[in-house]
Amino acid sequence: MSDAGIWHGGDLDVARRLFPDAPDPWIDLSTGINPIAYPMPPLPACLFERLPAPADHEDLEAAAAEAYGAADAAVVVAAPGTQVLISLLPALRPRSRVVILGPTYAEHARAWRGTGHDVVEVGSLDAAGEADVLVVVNPNNPDGRIVGRQVLLDQAERLWARGGWLVVDEAFADFAAGETLVPVLPENAVVLRSFGKTYGLAGVRLGFAVAARDAAGMLRRVLGPWAVSGPALEVGRRALRDRPWRLAAQEARGQDARRLDDLLEPCSDQPTAGTILYRLMGSSRAPDLFAHLGRHGIWVRRFQFDPRLLRFGLPGSDEAWRRLEVALTSFR
Known part of the structure; x- marks a missing residue:
């Protein structure tokens, strides 16, 4: 597929063009972002008026290290x-054979291919062959597949023998952290963690790489000073240290995911999959259901690689749940 043809969730302008007669307000279920956001703390004006201090940046990274289980904030x-990190990583290596476990988030392939690397997508790790870089999204987007920690450690060891990297995208791991690679980080692994999805604050634009000191140093040099804004630093470090909120959100969104599965089951040809923050359904009628929901002002995620799949984020209000249930019931 061409870069221009990659679809992403969250673009309601596309939804309105496709379904101009749909009722407002639109319900956007096309992303995997927590619909109940972390409560934004009051932010003093000085955060917008001055450059962030190095100590603030270091404190944010320390908060992330605590939240993700990293042994040292320096990594x-x-x-x-x-997304910025995904785009930067390919520039840190000479031309390589990059193997991506897929189908998965398409920006990984685009970033590596766009900087001249040879990119191959495989359906299982057994087919990875002699990769220089192995990219695994874990849990996977969109089907939620989880590769066990020991399997990843074995892959990292094989890559290490030939100077290769293991890149693990753990964007959705906060609510499924049992298999995270961060606490046992191999020397040749780079783990990516998203902030906005778990905390429902995608517009803050904050994410993290957890990598051995050499790779971490390269990323810091490429990012340069003041890479994260003052407001994002403040929000991030407060939210990442609020463990009770995260645990309560995990429990509540887990209940929401089970509720959504019950709604989708009559329309599905197979058991639903995915993660706590989104559910993936498969149906031979998926294109018709996509259009039906669109006419009801409900935007869900479809996929170029398989038109039988639809991904649903979690509704964020009683009214959104009601409208989704009415639309799904009328489709059956």
């Missing part, structure tokens, strides 16, 4: 979103 690199 944590804060950035203005994980």
Whole structure:
């Protein structure tokens, strides 16, 4: 597929063009972002008026190290979103054979291919062959597949023998952290963690790489000073240290995911999959259901690689749940 043809969630302008007669307000279920956001703290004006101090940046990385289980804050690199890190990593290596476990988030392939690397997508790790870089999204987007920690450690060891990297995108791992690679980080691994998805604050633009000191140093040099804004630093460090909120959100969104599964089951040809923050359904009628929901002002995520799949984020209000249930019931 061409770069221009990659679809992402969250673009309601596309929804309105496709379904101009749909009722307002639109319900956007096309992303995997927590619909109940972390409560934004009051932010003093000085955060917008001065450059962030190095100590503030270091404190944010320390908060992330605590939240993700990193042994040392020096291996944590804060950035203005994980998408920036995905785009930067390919520039840190000479031309390589990059193997991506897919199908998965398409920006990984685009970033590596766009900087001249040879990119191959495989359906299982057994087919990875002699990769120089192996990219695994874990849990996977969109099907929620989880590769066990020991399997990843074995892959990292094989890559290490030939100077290779293991890149693990843990964007959705906060609510499924049992298999995270961060606490046992191999020397040749780079783990990406998203902030905005878990905390429902995607517009803050904050993400992290957890990498051995050499790779972390390269990323810091490429990002340069003041990579993260003062407001994002403040929001991030407060939210990451609020463990009770995260645990309560995990429990509540887990209940929401089970509720959504019950709604989708009559329309599905197979059991739903995914993560706590989104559910993936498969149906031979998926294109018709996509259009039906669009006419009801409900925007969900479809996929170029398989038109039988639709991904649903979680509704964020009683009214959104009601409208989704009415639309799904009328489709059956």
